[in-house]
Amino acid sequence: MHLQAKRLSKLALSPVLMLLSMLGTAAWAEEAQRWQTNLTPGVTELGAKIYDLHMTVFWICVWIGVVVFGLMFYSILTHRKSLGAKPADFHESTSVEIAWTVVPFIILIVIAFPATKTLLEVYDTDDADLDVMITGYQWKWKYEYIDPNGDNVSFFSNLRTGKTEIYNEDAKGQHYLLEVDEPMVLPVNKKVRFLVTANDVIHAWWVPALAVKRDAIPGFINETWTKATQTGIYRGQCAELCGKDHGYMPIVVNVVEEAEYKNWLNEKKSQAAEIKALMSKNFSLDEQMAAGKEVYDKSCAACHGANGEGGVGKAIAKSPIATGALATHLDVGVNGVPGTAMQAFGGQINDVEMAAVITYQRNAFGNNMGDVVQPIDVYNFKQGK
Structure with missing residues (x-):
């Protein structure tokens, strides 16, 4: 009985969990309280409509639960063996079968109208400003x-x-x-x-x-x-x-x-x-090193280490990429390395930042290659020049 009750409770909760997942209007809204269990209307008219729909369906479910469990407990208490109740000897009732088919159908239709109207609004992206x-x-x-x-x-x-x-x-x-x-x-x-x-x-x-x-x-x-x-x-x-x-x-x-x-x-x-x-400007090594360190600390250090020692990603210090051909280094920075954690940063940082961080990687951590990469170099590489 205990196992069966746990299964029934999970079945009863699953529609609620699905609704929470689909509507997605609870949790960390700015006006919500931490650990509150209900949705919030949010700060949009659509959010308020979703909230109203949620509460309407919730109270319909509550009343269904009250009626069903009320009838069940009434039957158990008033027709139990200790009171001398005798089990009825019948197989089916056409009236009951029609009732438990028609009533849920009507309930679903009643829910379907507001739900469909709200869903149509959710997906109506026309006339955007x-x-x-x-x-x-x-x-x-x-x-x-x-x-x-x-x-x-x-x-x-x-x-x-x-x-x-x-x-x-x-x-x-x-x-x-x-x-x-x-x-x-x-x-x-x-x-x-x-x-x-x-x-x-x-x-x-x-x-x-x-x-x-x-x-x-x-x-x-x-x-x-x-x-x-x-x-x-x-x-x-x-x-x-x-x-x-x-x-x-x-x-x-x-x-x-x-x-x-x-x-x-x-x-x-x-x-x-x-x-x-800035794309047309030529920067000095000192300028690129200062700017490159900022980009490295923000975008690279988490994987390659604050001192280029490596971690999630490979080490930059004495790396064959950072001390090898500039074209190969640019290719790794711009296009990434497929099948590894090294992402393509060509679309994540601009050409000015890419030139600075490549310069920094080639001259920091003891690499000392002496290269000064300019923004136009990155642009020409992307264009295949």
């Missing part, structure tokens, strides 16, 4: 704001929580593992369409307060949307087990007034213009 391409990488997100005139803005969003917090050397901050160096910025009261894909493995972009959860699959583009009605900072995470550092892939969305959003976007466009201007 803004398009943002979201690409999942191990273990970061790339955001590209698509401009109809081709003046796109793109950047990567990385975990900002320090290693000292992760390894318990320092106290954990308020938003431990839920803070990034570059948050996504969206205007309030604007419909934003997300085009979600991935560069390497399957990820999932999930922000509960915005009522958004969509799989990021390499080679496919999935669409979803949101329209936040309140300004604020809303946090989420990758909701797909994407590798050993899956828990280090947070999402932060800053919803601001339209004027502030336009100022932010113009600043990003100015930064892109500055990087474009």
Whole structure:
């Protein structure tokens, strides 16, 4: 009986767990309390509708449970053997069979109407005011704001929580593992369409307060949307087990007034213009070493070690790649190494940063090759020149 009860409890919980997974509007919404068990409406009209649908279905299920278990316990108590009850001798009842077929059918129809209406809204990405391409990488997100005139803005969003917090050397901050160096910025009261894909493995972009959860699959583009009605900072995470550092892939969305959003976007466009201007500049070895160290510490040290000693990845110090032909080194940095943990960074950092970090790797950690790689060298390599 105990084993059977556990099985029944799991069966009863499975539809609820499936609904939670599909709707994805609980957990770390900014206004949610830690360990709360119910969903939250979030800060979108769609999120409120999903929440209302959830509560409607929940109370229907509660009343079904009350009626079914009430009849069951009534039958057990009033027709038990100790009261002298005799078992009835019959095989079937056409009326009962019709009833337990028709009543659930009617209940499902009643649930289907609001559920279908809400699902149609979930997948209605038409008439968006803004398009943002979201690409999942191990273990970061790339955001590209698509401009109809081709003046796109793109950047990567990385975990900002320090290693000292992760390894318990320092106290954990308020938003431990839920803070990034570059948050996504969206205007309030604007419909934003997300085009979600991935560069390497399957990820999932999930922000509960915005009522958004969509799989990021390499080679496919999935669409979803949101329209936040309140300004604020809303946090989420990758909701797909994407590798050993899956828990280090947070999402932060800053919803601001339209004027502030336009100022932010113009600043990003100015930064892109500055990087474009740097493409034609020749940097000294000292300049490239200083800039390269920043890029290395941010993008390379986690795998190759703070001092180039290696770890998850191979050592940079005295490496045959870092001390070999420059073309081979550029190929590894730009295109990665298929079948290994070495990712292709050609699309993750710009040509200015790539030139700096290659220069740094070839001259740091005792390598001392004397090479000074310029941004135009990286550009020409990518073009096959």
